[in-house]
Amino acid sequence: xxxxxxxxxxxxxxxxxxxxxxxxxxxxxxxxxxxxxxxxxxxxxxxxxxxxxxxxxxxxxxxxxxxxxxxxxxxxxxxxxxxxxxxxxxxxxxxxxxxxxxxxxxxxxxxxxxxxxxxxxxxxxxxxxxxxxxxxxxxxxxxxxxxxxxxxxxxxxxxxxxxxxxxxxxxxxxxxxxxxxxxxxxxxxxxxxxxxxxxxxxxxxxxxxxxxxxxxxxxxxxxxxxxxxxxxxxxxxxxxxxxxxxxxxxxxxxxxxxxxxxxxxxxxxxxxxxxxxxxxxxxxxxxxxxxxxxxxxxxxxxxxxxxxxxxxxxxxxxxxxxxxxxxxxxxxxxxxxxxxxxxxxxxxxxxxxxxxxxxxxxxxxxxxxxxxxxxxxxxxxxxxxxxxxxxxxxxxxxxxxxxxxxxxxxxxxxxxxxxxxxxxxxxxxxxxxxxxxxxxxxxxxxxxxxxxxxxxxxxxxxxxxxxxxxxxxxxxxxxxxxxxxxxxxxxxxxxxxxxxxxxxxxxxxxxxxxxxxxxxxxxxxxxxxxxxxxxxxxxxxxxxxxxxxxxxxxxxxxxxxxxxxxxxxxxxxxxxxxxxxxxxxxxxxxxxxxxxxxxxxxxxxxxxxxxxxxxxxxxxxxxxxxxxxxxxxxxxxxxxxxxxxxxxxxxxxxxxxxxxxxxxxxxxxxxxxxxxxxxxx
Numbered sequence: 210x211x212x213x214x215x216x217x218x219x220x221x222x223x224x225x226x227x228x229x230x231x232x233x234x235x236x237x238x239x240x241x242x243x244x245x246x247x248x249x250x251x252x253x254x255x256x257x258x259x260x261x262x263x264x265x266x267x268x269x270x271x272x273x274x275x276x277x278x279x280x281x282x283x284x285x286x287x288x289x290x291x292x293x294x295x296x297x298x299x300x301x302x303x304x305x306x307x308x309x310x311x312x313x314x315x316x317x318x319x320x321x322x323x324x325x326x327x328x329x330x331x332x333x334x335x336x337x338x339x340x341x342x343x344x345x346x347x348x349x350x351x352x353x354x355x356x357x358x359x360x361x362x363x364x365x366x367x368x369x370x371x372x373x374x375x376x377x378x379x380x381x382x383x384x385x386x387x388x389x390x391x392x393x394x395x396x397x398x399x400x401x402x403x404x405x406x407x408x409x410x411x412x413x414x415x416x417x418x419x420x421x422x423x424x425x426x427x428x429x430x431x432x433x434x435x436x437x438x439x440x441x442x443x444x445x446x447x448x449x450x451x452x453x454x455x456x457x458x459x460x461x462x463x464x465x466x467x468x469x470x471x472x473x474x475x476x477x478x479x480x481x482x483x484x485x486x487x488x489x490x491x492x493x494x495x496x497x498x499x500x501x502x503x504x505x506x507x508x509x510x511x512x513x514x515x516x517x518x519x520x521x522x523x524x525x526x527x528x529x530x531x532x533x534x535x536x537x538x539x540x541x542x543x544x545x546x547x548x549x550x551x552x553x554x555x556x557x558x559x560x561x562x563x564x565x566x567x568x569x570x571x572x573x574x575x576x577x578x579x580x581x582x583x584x585x586x587x588x589x590x591x592x593x594x595x596x597x598x599x600x601x602x603x604x605x606x607x608x609x610x611x612x613x614x615x616x617x618x619x620x621x622x623x624x625x626x627x628x629x630x631x632x633x634x635x636x637x638x639x640x641x642x643x644x645x646x647x648x649x650x651x652x653x654x655x656x657x658x659x660x661x662x663x664x665x666x667x668x669x670x671x672x673x674x675x676x677x678x679x680x681x682x683x684x685x686x687x688x689x690x691x692x693x694x695x696x697x698x699x700x701x702x703x704x705x706x707x708x709x710x711x712x713x714x715x716x717x718x719x720x721x722x723x724x725x726x727x728x729x730x731x732x733x734x735x736x737x738x739x740x741x742x743x744x745x746x747x748x749x750x751x752x753x754x755x756x757x758x759x760x761x762x763x764x765x766x767x768x769x770x771x772x773x774x775x776x777x778x779x780x781x782x783x784x785x786x787x788x789x790x791x792x793x794x795x796x797x798x799x800x801x802x803x804x805x806x807x808x809x810x811x812x813x814x815x816x817x818x819x820x821x822x823x824x825x826x827x828x829x830x831x832x833x834x835x836x837x838x839x840x841x842x843x844x845x846x847x848x849x850x851x852x853x854x855x856x857x858x859x860x861x862x863x864x865x866x867x868x869x870x871x872x873x874x875x876x877x878x879x880x881x882x883x884x885x886x887x888x889x890x
Contacts, residue, residue, distance in 0.1 A: 219685070219693040220882025222662070222700065245753060247353075248284070248738040248746060252517035256503040257287055257353070257383065258742055260495025262294040264349050264381040269295060278302070278347035278375055280332045280354060280367060284749050285312035285325065286741060287351050287383075292324040293743075299324060300343050304331045307752070314748045333370045346375060350382045350461065357436035357505075357523045358552060359387055359491045365459075365467035366549050372464040382461040384493035389456045390506070391474075391489045391543065393535075393556070395482040396447035401599035402592035403430050403528040408604060408629065410636045417636040419629065422584070429530045429580035430587045432553055438772040439488065439507045439524035440516060450484055450535060451476045453510055456545050462497070469548045475559055476541045484533040487543070487554045489525040518730040527554045530580065546579075553580055589627045589686070593769070597684075597848035598629060603829055607682070610823035611637050614678055614713045620671070621678040622707075624663065624700045626686045631656050634680065641674070663700035666707060675709040681716070683821070689767050690852050691819040691831050692721060692877070692884055695787060699882065702792040714789045716821040721785040721884075722832060723817045724777050725871050726843070727810035731773040735855045757860060765817060765852035765886065769845075776841035778812055779804045781833050783820075784875055793879050801874040808841050812871060812890045813859050817852040856890055 247253065268275040275296040279288040282301035291299050301316070303309040309329035316325045328335060328342050337343045350371060354364040372380075404426070408419040457472040459465060478484075492504035504511070505522050533556050535541060540559035545552055582588055590598065597603065611634055615621070621639040623631045631642045635656055642656045659670050683697035701714060735757075737750035784800050806812065818832020831849040836842070845851060868890040875886045 218882055219687040220695050222696050245736060245738060246520045246734045248741045249733040250519045253503055254742050256495050256501050258290045259501045260383040261290045261351060263496050264383050265291060265294040265296050267381055268348055273348060275349055276347045277349045277351055280352045280371060282312055283308060284746050285316045286744060288325045289319055289321050289744050291351060292321045300347060301325055301327045302332045302335060303327060303329060311748050311752050315746055319744050332367055335375060337375060346377045348377045348380045350376045350380050358434045358525055359389060361550055363550060365465055368461055368465035369467045380462060384495050385462055385497050386458055386460045387491050387493045388458040389489060389491045390453050391456045391487050392449055392453045393451040393476060393484050394447045394449050394486045394488055396486050398446045399526055400485045401596050405595060406599045410608060410633060412636050419632050425584040425586045428582055428584040430528055431582050432551055432579040435526040435592055436523045437526060441772045444509060448482055450478050450480050450482050452479060467549045471544055471546045473542060473544045476543055478535040478537055478539045478541060481537045482535060484535050484556055485529055487527040489527060520734055529554060529556050548579060551579060593848045600848060606823060606827055606829050608633055610715055610827045613824045614715055615639050619678045620674045620676055621680060622676045624681045624697055625684045628682055630680050664703035666704060671707060676707055677709045677712060679712060679714045690765060698787055698789055698793050701789055705792055716789060716823045718789055718822045719787045720783045720820050721817060722781050722820060723784050723815050724781040725779040725804060725806060725812055726775040726777055726816050728813045729774040732813040732859050735859050754860060765854040767850035768853050770851045771845045771847040775843055776810060777836050777843055778806045778808050778810050785877055797879060798877040803870045803872040805870050806868060809867060812856060812868060814853055814855040815888055854886060856888055858890060
C-alpha cells in the first residue's frame, strides 16, 4: 500500500506530496535509531551483565525460580544475558513491532527460544495469569528505559505500573537504583543559550543599544532539558560555584511513585559569582551494594576514570529562571521539581528558620507546574540559535557588511526567521525596513512586518517602492541541513519583480564546502555491532542496514560537530557556489572531482557546510572554524549543525586499504532544492 505524505520543502519553500511505501515511518525510525550506539556501549553492557548475573544468583540462593521481566527489550540482549546467567524464564516486552520481530529472530538465533518469550505490547497492556501474557509475576525486573534526563522516556510511570501489576513484592531490580547529581555553575556561553544579550551598534549619530524586551528578560524559557556532550565543554567556558551534590535517588526494587513532587538540597557556594546553570547527570547501581556502577559523570568529576563515549546518555544543562548573585560560603537552597517526564530547578537563598516550616507545609500538597515560555522568543529561537544571535564576532561581520551597502534612502527587506538584521539595518541608517522586538527598542513605526510569503508579495506591501537592499543571514527554522537555508535564494527569485534594477543582495553568494574526516567516536552510531557480549546481534545490524538502504544511507545527516571530535584527513574544499545576485537557474548545479588525503586515518565520511559571502572580503561560515593543529583536530561553528555523510565502509564495516584520495559527485537539483551526493574512498 502506498501513502501520500505532505511536506514543506525546506529549501524551495513549496508544499510537496510524495508517494511513500507503508514501511516509510518504520524505516525512518530504524535508520536513525540509537540501537547501534547502545550495543557499542561496552561499559553499559558489561555492567548490565554483571548486575543481571548477581540478581539471578541472589534469587537462586533463596531457593526460588528466577523469573525475569525485561521491559523495553529492544534486541533482546538483556533477556539473553539473564537466560545465560541461569534465569528459568524471561518475559521480554517490546512495543515497537519491527523491533519485537527482530528480537524474536535474535533470541532464536542464539538458542534461547525456550527460555525467552517476546511480547509485542506496551508493558501497561501486559496481562498476568494462566491465560495471560505472563504465567506469573516476575521476581527480577530488568529495564533500560532511561534517557539523558533519566525520566524523559516515561521510566517512572512504567516502573510504577510494573510494581503494581507485573512483579512480586521485594523483587530484585537491575538496575537497583539511580542517583541524580547536580552542580551549580556560572557560564556566559551556556547562559547565552537562554538569554538575548544587548547588542551595541556604532552608528553615525552615536552608539545604539539593541535590548531585549522585559517579557523576554523575565521569561523562564522552555522547560525541556538541554542535553549535550558536556565532556566537550572546555573548563574555561564555565566556573563551578558549588560542589557536586546528590539531588535525589530512585530505588527501582521498591514501588515507584510517578506523581509530581520536588526534592530540595542545601548548597554552600565555593566561589562568588552568578548562579545561572545547573549541570546534572546520573549514575545507576546495578546491585544493592553499589559495587557495579555505571556513571555519566563528566571529565572534571572523575578525572582519573576512562570516559566511556556514548550518545544515548549524555549530560543535562538546566537554566535557572533568573541568574542569582552568590557569595563564597553563602548557604543556598536548590529545589528540583519534577513531573512524570521532566525536571526543572529553582534556587533560593537559605533562611534556616523558614526552611523546616516551609518544608512541612509544601510536602502536604505538592502542585507542580513546569515553567512555560511567555515571551514566545524561546519558541522561535532554539538554544543554538540564541547562542548564534549572541555571538558578537558574527554580529560584527553583518554590521560591517551592512555599513558597506546601506544608504540613507535604502529600502531594505530582510528574509530570515527571527533575525536582528532589520533592527541593525535601521540603526545603520536605512530609510525603510521589517520584524519582532520593536516595543522594547521603540521601533514599531520604523520597521514594518510583512505577513506574506515572498511569492505572494504585492506592491502595496512595499508601499509601491522597489527594494534596493535585500538582506538575510540567511536562517530559517525549518532548515535541518546546511543547504536548506538556500530558501533565501528561492525567496529572492520570487521577489525579482519587486527588486530595483541596481539592487544589492546581502549575502551576495554562498558556497558549499566539504572535507574528509576521521571521527573519534561518532562513527559508532552507524557501525554494525556483529556480536555484543558474546551474543549474535547480526539481525539488528541487517535491519538497520536495510532501513538505511531504503533511502537514508545516500543522504547526509545533521550533527553539531563541536560535540563530536574529528580530525581532518583532507584540506577543506569548495565544491559548489550559489550566486544570489541572480535568480535560481533552471538547470542543475553539478560538480565532481577528487580530494587528496593528507593525513593517515580511517575515512569515516565527509562533512559539508555552507559559507555566506556577505560583501567583499566579509564571510561567515556555518562549519569549519579552523584546523587547530598538525594532527588535524577541527574546531567547528558551535551554533550550527554540519552535514555528515557516512561512507559505506562505516555502514558495511568494511576494512579499506589506506586510500590516498576520495572521489566525489555532488548534484544540486534546482527544482527540488535537494543535494544528491556520492563518495568513493
